[in-house]
Amino acid sequence: MKQKKYRSQHGLFVVEGEKVVRELMEAAVKPIALFVNDSTLLKKFEEAELVPPQVLKQMSSLTHPSGILGVFHMMGPRDKTKTDWTVVLDAVRDPGNLGTIIRLCDWFGIDELVCSSDTVDCYNPKVLQATMGSIARVSVTYTNIADYLSESERPIYGAYMDGASVYRTNLGENGILVMGNEANGISEEIGKLITERISIPQFGGATTESLNVATATAILLNEIRRG
Amino acid sequence: MKQKKYRSQHGLFVVEGEKVVRELMEAAVKPIALFVNDSTLLKKFEEAELVPPQVLKQMSSLTHPSGILGVFHMMGPRDKTKTDWTVVLDAVRDPGNLGTIIRLCDWFGIDELVCSSDTVDCYNPKVLQATMGSIARVSVTYTNIADYLSESERPIYGAYMDGASVYRTNLGENGILVMGNEANGISEEIGKLITERISIPQFGGATTESLNVATATAILLNEIRRG
Numbered sequence: 087m088k089q090k091k092y093r094s095q096h097g098l099f100v101v102e103g104e105k106v107v108r109e110l111m112e113a114a115v116k117p118i119a120l121f122v123n124d125s126t127l128l129k130k131f132e133e134a135e136l137v138p139p140q141v142l143k144q145m146s147s148l149t150h151p152s153g154i155l156g157v158f159h160m161m162g163p164r165d166k167t168k169t170d171w172t173v174v175l176d177a178v179r180d181p182g183n184l185g186t187i188i189r190l191c192d193w194f195g196i197d198e199l200v201c202s203s204d205t206v207d208c209y210n211p212k213v214l215q216a217t218m219g220s221i222a223r224v225s226v227t228y229t230n231i232a233d234y235l236s237e238s239e240r241p242i243y244g245a246y247m248d249g250a251s252v253y254r255t256n257l258g259e260n261g262i263l264v265m266g267n268e269a270n271g272i273s274e275e276i277g278k279l280i281t282e283r284i285s286i287p288q289f290g291g292a293t294t295e296s297l298n299v300a301t302a303t304a305i306l307l308n309e310i311r312r313g
Numbered sequence: 314m315k316q317k318k319y320r321s322q323h324g325l326f327v328v329e330g331e332k333v334v335r336e337l338m339e340a341a342v343k344p345i346a347l348f349v350n351d352s353t354l355l356k357k358f359e360e361a362e363l364v365p366p367q368v369l370k371q372m373s374s375l376t377h378p379s380g381i382l383g384v385f386h387m388m389g390p391r392d393k394t395k396t397d398w399t400v401v402l403d404a405v406r407d408p409g410n411l412g413t414i415i416r417l418c419d420w421f422g423i424d425e426l427v428c429s430s431d432t433v434d435c436y437n438p439k440v441l442q443a444t445m446g447s448i449a450r451v452s453v454t455y456t457n458i459a460d461y462l463s464e465s466e467r468p469i470y471g472a473y474m475d476g477a478s479v480y481r482t483n484l485g486e487n488g489i490l491v492m493g494n495e496a497n498g499i500s501e502e503i504g505k506l507i508t509e510r511i512s513i514p515q516f517g518g519a520t521t522e523s524l525n526v527a528t529a530t531a532i533l534l535n536e537i538r539r540g
Binding site: 304 | 336409413416417419420421422445446447450480513514515516517518522524525527528531532535536538539
């Protein structure tokens with residue numbers, strides 16, 4: 087279950103930690119199985135099974151297991167009829183970044199996140215730790231994003247260092263926001279499908295590293311929703 | 314040098330990795346000493362001293378040393394006469410969050426970051442890895458922030474889950490933005506000194522965890538600068 091191929095084959099994923107297990111269950115996701123390693127946790131999660139700590143340690147992918155581990159069904163695609171904006175990720179590799187972006191989509195009411203097949207797996211334990219329960223409320227799919235974008239009729243905005251200022255861009259009622267890889271940005275192939283290149287103005291005088299992809303996504307989603 | 318007390322006593326700090334060392338040097342910060350462990354790196358950094366890999370490993374705080382390690386003087390406070398906005402951190406503990414916030418201050422031209430004494434040390438290696446060269450351009454100081462805020466004449470904005478919408482708040486020409494601890498937000502003591510409680514509106518229907526402190530800082534600094 088710690089490896090992606092097993093996760094996909096069985097359509098199951100594992101989360102660890104009281105807070106994220108509780109968040110998922112509150113989002114009305116019922117665990118297939120739930121294990122705890124002490125009786126205090128058993129009182130809080132009455133449906134759980136009590137197992138010896140060394141058994142939980144074997145199942146866990148953490149160096150210091152949290153004492154609770156849930157097995158859940160992967161979420162299927164949601165009803166997309168109401169989707170106004172979609173975020174598309176082109177090869178985002180860092181689990182913390184993907185987790186933060188899923189949480190941001192949830193916060194800003196973006197129901198659909200579409201990832202290139204080389205984006206980090208959203209059921210990776212580190213991603214789940216960063217998303218908390220948001221994974222249950224945002225539809226995350228993996229596909230050929232070039233095909234996805236070609237078939238779309240909505241305007242396609244891409245985040246670039248040298249794009250037009252987002253403050254002067256008219257972000258409409260609906261659209262697609264493409265965010266690129268941590269080191270290389272949006273790939274050339276995908277770049278050809280972008281209808282508007284946008285950027286976040288820089289106010290510091292000196293040359294600076296670009297903003298981190300999760301940080302930039304936060305600012306752009308806020309721009310989309312603030313109207 | 315890996316421990317805070319030694320760093321403070323000597324006014325020196327260590328950074329590792331080609332990219333961040335180069336960024337600091339480009340920000341016109343001259344290293345006190347610079348060590349590399351191979352001749353390829355020596356060609357790129359001619360002023361460096363070549364040392365055997367095992368020596369570099371002993372100096373390094375990383376499990377997998379990057380091959381280059383620089384020792385720098387800590388930055389002193391900058392000229393504050395031009396400071397319009399200041400960010401104040403109340404007990405931010407995660408090095409990645411502090412590093413991201415320093416980078417954001419640099420991006421948005423905020424020269425001054427004031428941290429409570431229980432905020433994570435900005436010369437912590439993990440913070441430096443996340444800030445890149447920004448640490449050379451943003452003045453980071455540690456102090457009793459209750460005293461700092463009491464003496465200030467600028468309006469003091471604090472980020473809360475239940476504050477007034479930042480979209481409807483008139484953020485003036487200057488002010489102070491206070492961001493709180495990852496788990497507990499702004500402490501009660503500091504809360505009493507806040508003149509306006511602000512928040513980032515939520516668009517997802519369901520209850521969600523609050524935004525991460527670095528993400529929220531990104532959005533609020535963008536709101537301050539977009540005008």
